C-alpha cells in the first residue's frame with residue numbers, strides 16, 4: 515500500500531510505503547517493482563516520479579472514489595469505480611483468497627522501504643542546519659496526536675509526502691490543483707477554528723504572502739494555529755524544473771524564482787503575532803510545542819534545496835545498490 519499523508523493511512527507498518535518517490539528513482543528497483551494491477555483510492559500522489567512509473571507500467575489501473583470526476587492526467591485508468599472506498603474494500607475481501615503467507619512481490623517493496631526509511635531518518639532527524647525536507651518531517655512528527663496539519667503547495671505538500679514518517683496521528687489537509695497557493699493561510703485559520711484542535715500550517719513564503727490577509731485579527735481568535743513558514747525567498751519548486759538551467763539566472767529569477775525580500779517576521783509582528791525564527795531541528799521541535807496563534811520562520815536557500823533533495827536520492831540509491 516503506497517500511502518501519502520492526506521490518506522490518513524500512513525501508519526508505522528513497513529507494508530505501508532512512504533518513500534516510493536525516493537526508491538522508484540532507482541531504476542533497477544523501479545523495474546523490479548513493476549505492477550500488474552494498481553488500485554488507486556482517491557487522488558493521485560503529488561510525486562512526478564510515481565506518475566512516470568505508473569505511466570510506464572502499462573498495467574491495469576482501477577480508480578476508486580466517491581466523486582464522479584476522475585483525476586487521470588496520463589489517461590491510465592482502465593476502470594473507474596464510483597463508490598465508497600470502505601464498501602469496496604469490504605466487498606473485495608469477500609471474494610479474494612486470503613492466505614497467511616505474504617505474497618512474494620511484497621518482500622521487494624518492504625525491503626526498498628526499509629532501506630529508504632533508514633537513510634532518510636539518518637539524514638534528516640536531528641540535522642544541524644534544517645533542510646526543507648527536514649522541516650516537513652519534523653513538523654509532522656512534532657505535532658500532537660489529534661492535531662490537523664494543513665500543507666501548502668508547492669514543496670511543503672511534496673516534502674511531506676516524500677520524507678515524513680507515520681502521520682496517522684494527524685489529520686492532513688491540502689488545497690491541491692491549479693490555484694494551489696490561493697487562500698492557504700485562511701484555510702488553515704478555518705481548520706483551526708472549526709476543529710478547536712491544535713493545527714499546524716506548513717507553508718512557503720510566497721503562499722504565505724499571497725494570503726497574508728488571513729492573519730488579520732488572528733491574534734484575537736481562539737485558534738491554536740502554529741504556522742511554519744519556509745522562507746526560501748521565492749518559488750522553490752521552479753528550481754527543480756528545466757528552466758532553471760536553460761535561462762540565465764537573472765531572467766530565471768525575474769520570471770520564476772520571484773524573490774520578494776519581504777521580512778516575514780516583521781509582517782507577522784505587524785499583525786501582533788508571536789514570531790520565532792529557527793534554524794535547527796531541536797529549535798523547530800521546541801517551537802512547535804507552544805500553542806498558537808504563532809508564526810515560526812525557517813530560512814532556506816532554493817539552490818541548496820535542490821542539492822539536498824539530490825543528495826537524499828543519491829544516498830537512497832546507494833543503499834539500494836548495496837542491499
Ligand SMILES: Cc1ncc(C[n+]2csc(CCOP(=O)(O)OP(=O)(O)O)c2C)c(N)n1
Nearest residue numbers: 668669693694695718719720721749750751
Ligand atoms: C494562485 C496561484 N498563483 C500562482 C500559482 C503558481 N505557483 C505554483 S507554486 C508557486 C510558488 C510557491 O512558492 P512558495 O509558496 O514560496 O513555495 P515553494 O515553491 O518555495 O515551496 C507559484 C507561484 C499557483 N499555484 N496559484
Ligand SMILES: [Mg+2]
Nearest residue numbers: 718719748750
Ligand atoms: Mg518559497
